[in-house]
Amino acid sequence: MYLFGYKLPGMSSLLVWGALWELIGRLDLTFFVPPLSKVIATLFSIIGTPAFLSALGDTAYAFVMGVLFAVVIGVPVGILMGKNRLLDELLLPWVNIFLSAPLTALVPVLMVLFGFGVTTIIITTTLFAIWIIILNSRAGVMQMNRSLIEMAHCFGASPLEAFTKIYFWAALPEILGGIRIGVIRAVKGVIIGQLLVSIVGFGALFELYSSNFLMSHFWAVLVVLFALAFTISELLAWLERRVAFYAAKR
Amino acid sequence: MPQTKKKPVHLQEAQAADNVVSVRNVSKSYGDVEALRNLTLDFPRGQLTSLLGPSGCGKTTLLKIIAGLIEADSGEVLVDGKTVTGPGPDRSFVFQDFALLPWATVLRNVAFGLELRGVARAEREDTARRFIKDVGLAGFENSYPHELSGGMRQRVGLARALSVDADVILMDEPFSAVDEQTRRKFQEDLLSLVKNESKTFIFVTHSIEEAVYVSDQIAILLPRPSRVSEIIRPGSFRQKSVENIRRDSEYLDIVDRIWASLRSYVE
Numbered sequence: 001m002y003l004f005g006y007k008l009p010g011m012s013s014l015l016v017w018g019a020l021w022e023l024i025g026r027l028d029l030t031f032f033v034p035p036l037s038k039v040i041a042t043l044f045s046i047i048g049t050p051a052f053l054s055a056l057g058d059t060a061y062a063f064v065m066g067v068l069f070a071v072v073i074g075v076p077v078g079i080l081m082g083k084n085r086l087l088d089e090l091l092l093p094w095v096n097i098f099l100s101a102p103l104t105a106l107v108p109v110l111m112v113l114f115g116f117g118v119t120t121i122i123i124t125t126t127l128f129a130i131w132i133i134i135l136n137s138r139a140g141v142m143q144m145n146r147s148l149i150e151m152a153h154c155f156g157a158s159p160l161e162a163f164t165k166i167y168f169w170a171a172l173p174e175i176l177g178g179i180r181i182g183v184i185r186a187v188k189g190v191i192i193g194q195l196l197v198s199i200v201g202f203g204a205l206f207e208l209y210s211s212n213f214l215m216s217h218f219w220a221v222l223v224v225l226f227a228l229a230f231t232i233s234e235l236l237a238w239l240e241r242r243v244a245f246y247a248a249k250r
Numbered sequence: 251m252p253q254t255k256k257k258p259v260h261l262q263e264a265q266a267a268d269n270v271v272s273v274r275n276v277s278k279s280y281g282d283v284e285a286l287r288n289l290t291l292d293f294p295r296g297q298l299t300s301l302l303g304p305s306g307c308g309k310t311t312l313l314k315i316i317a318g319l320i321e322a323d324s325g326e327v328l329v330d331g332k333t334v335t336g337p338g339p340d341r342s343f344v345f346q347d348f349a350l351l352p353w354a355t356v357l358r359n360v361a362f363g364l365e366l367r368g369v370a371r372a373e374r375e376d377t378a379r380r381f382i383k384d385v386g387l388a389g390f391e392n393s394y395p396h397e398l399s400g401g402m403r404q405r406v407g408l409a410r411a412l413s414v415d416a417d418v419i420l421m422d423e424p425f426s427a428v429d430e431q432t433r434r435k436f437q438e439d440l441l442s443l444v445k446n447e448s449k450t451f452i453f454v455t456h457s458i459e460e461a462v463y464v465s466d467q468i469a470i471l472l473p474r475p476s477r478v479s480e481i482i483r484p485g486s487f488r489q490k491s492v493e494n495i496r497r498d499s500e501y502l503d504i505v506d507r508i509w510a511s512l513r514s515y516v517e
Contacts, residue, residue, distance in 0.1 A: 150319050151349040154337045165366075169353050199259065243329040 010227025034216040043220035051205065052221075062118055063190045066125025070182055072129040075175055079167050088138070099131040103189070107196045118200060121193035128189025131181035136178025140171025173240075181234040185195035187229040270295040270450045271316060273416055276325035278311055285311045287475040288325070293418075293467075298451040300461040302508065303471035306517045309454045310422055312471070316452060317343050317420050320433075329418065339367065342416040344517045346423045348403045350395040356382060357391040359406050363414040381409040385439075401432035412447070421453045433460070438492045440464050458508050462501055470508060472515060478509065496514065 003009065018036055025031030081095075082087040082187050107124055114120045148170060152162045168175075194203025202221060209218040264440040271293040278286040285308040293299045314320040316327050318337040327334040329341065342363065350359045357378055358365070364374035382391055385405040397404055404424055411419050425433040441464060444451055455461050461468050462484060470480040487498035495501055 145347070145349065147345045147347050148313075148347040148351070151343070151345060152366070153319060154317055154341075154343045155366045155410075156337060156339065157366045161366060166351075167349070172353075 002167060031213070032215055034219065039218045039219040039223065042216040043223060046217060046220060047224070055201045055205050058118065059190055059194065062121040062125055062193070062201065064187060065122045066190060067129055067183055067186045069122070069126040069131055070178060070186065071131035073126075074133030074135050074178075074182070075168075078134040078175070078178070079141050079163065079171060081134065082138040082141025082171070083163075083167065091134075092138075095131050095134050098127070099135065103127050104192050104196070111197060114186060114195050116199060120197055121190060124193035125186045125189040128192075129186035132185060133175075133178040133182040136174045136181070137171055140174025140178075141167055143174070144170040176236075176240045178238055181231065184229065185234050185235055187225075187232065191225060255361075268295045269293055270330060271452065272328040273312070273316065274326050274328065276312070276315060276322045278308070278315065278320065278323050284475045286315075287477060288323075289477060290325075291469055291478055293452055295450055296444075296448050297466035298440070298453055298464055299371055299454045299467040299469060300455055300465040301469050301471055302455055302458065302461040303476075304473060304512055305456060305472040307477035307515075309471050313420050313452060313454050315424055316418075319343075329391060339414065340416055342411040343419040344404070344407050344411045344419065344424045345465075346426055348395070348400075348407045350403055350406055352395055353422070355392050355394060356387060356398070356406050359395065360409045360413055363410050367414065377413050378409070379426065381413045384412070385409045392400045399432075401428040401436065404428055405435070416449070418450045421451065423454050423456065424446065426456070427429065427510060437464050451470055453494040458505050458512070459496075462504050462508070463495055468504075468508070472512075482508070490511050 021033070021036040025033050025038065077091070081091055103124070106127065107120070110120045110123055114123060144167070148166055149162070152166045157165065191202060193205060194201045197203055198207045202225065205221055206218065209215075209221065254470075267290040273289060273291045273293075274290045276286055278283075289308075289312065290439055291312075301312060303309050311320060316329075316334065318334050318341070327438050329338070347383060349364065354362070360382055361369075361374040361378035364377060379391065382388060387402060387405050388411065389400065390398065395406065398406070404427070407424070411421075425436050428436065437460060441450075444464075444466075453461075453464065466483065466488065468482045468484070470479050470482065471477070472479040482504060484500065486506055487495050487501050490498060
């Protein structure tokens with residue numbers, strides 16, 4: 001963005017919105033919106049507390065495990081669906097249904113099945129992330145050059161070799177794209193899971209702060225979560241650009 | 251045999267028994283479309299045979315049946331007397347669109363056939379380097395396919411097919427995706443390759459000039475239903491140097507004659 005001929009650094013427009021927030025907060029229109037400066041001050045005061053750190057730890061653990069399961073299951077399933085017509089016919093309707101389904105509504109069922117603990121949150125995270133990873137891996141295999149498959153067949157590749165040496169690499173740019181979107185959805189999954197279970201991690205903090213009307217604490221945690229989710233997504237986009245260097249050239 | 255087989259004009263009665271590949275009464279349909287009907291054809295050892303015909307005459311289908319990539323509905327293909335049931339180490343393939351791994355270097359691409367056969371890394375890379383040099387790509391071992399021109403990419407495909415040391419090299423319109431000048435150079439190189447390597451080449455093309463230029467034997471395939479209409483064996487100009495072939499009167503005659511028999515099938 002340019003202003004009076006000067007190039008502004010990325011996201012400088014956030015300053016305008018930050019100023020607006022501060023203004024509304026100072027006007028004391030509602031207790032619900034404290035000034036941004038107060039929120040940031042609270043943020044630094046709670047960021048080192050054991051409650052916050054343990055919430056962060058619990059969330060990170062559930063998030064990493066959830067994404068890990070989504071990738072380890074989603075990528076092979078997606079590739080196999082792209083390869084195998086029968087499997088595709090069997091699974092595709094379910095993948096599409098779950099992709100668009102309001103998964104939040106499933107969390108209470110998961111709580112009944114898996115208890116009010118970290119297992120439920122991991123499963124929720126996986127459920128949020130996995131479908132787009134499957135769909136993208138499948139799309140990556142379906143768009144790949146058919147003659148690469150014939151080539152592998154011709155030179156005597158076993159099915160496992162074809163999988164690890166051809167299909168995976170040919171679909172890698174799409175797989176990474178799917179994982180990036182999946183991870184963004186996983187951030188939603190882990191937070192929604194925690195909010196509904198509400199005795200673990202940030203969910204417990206949210207519950208505590210909002211029921212005690214500690215609005216600046218509430219906003220501080222929210223800002224941290226938004227910043228974390230955004231950073232993770234940008235990091236993956238950067239990684240994707242680096243690995244997909246050949247995608248445009250195949 | 252139901253197919254019409256006119257008498258070949260330039261038939262050199264040569265080693266009739268030594269056919270490395272024999273196609274016996276092969277038929278193949280895709281749904282209602284008959285790609286091949288009861289096709290029989292022999293490929294003499296150490297020679298280059300072209301499959302020439304208008305588009306839709308089933309020449310690529312025939313090549314892929316020989317490769318073992320497509321299964322015939324009936325009939326059989328014999329390679330060295332053994333029935334083909336799938337791809338095998340006795341045949342390798344050069345693809346029209348090169349079929350290179352975009353994420354791998356030239357060296358790994360050329361060595362890929364050997365990699366799939368479980369040859370140790372040092373050994374397969376030695377072999378690959380030798381063939382990269384043979385096809386004129388020395389110095390490009392660590393380049394990626396997208397850094398090469400179309401002609402160079404097909405040289406990589408050719409080096410890969412040669413490095414697995416198969417008896418039969420199947421080529422599916424290998425020069426159709428490269429420019430005219432590169433194609434001419436390729437054709438000259440192919441002639442010396444046939445001369446120097448004791449391999450059998452089966453070459454699919456839709457270019458009449460190309461087929462006559464490079465082939466020891468040309469099988470003309472006609473569509474609807476697909477069959478071998480004629481087998482032509484160019485004679486005298488095979489021994490001439492590469493520069494003189496295109497001016498040879500027999501070369502020109504054969505080109506004209508093939509065009510005369512194909513023109514009614516080109517819409």
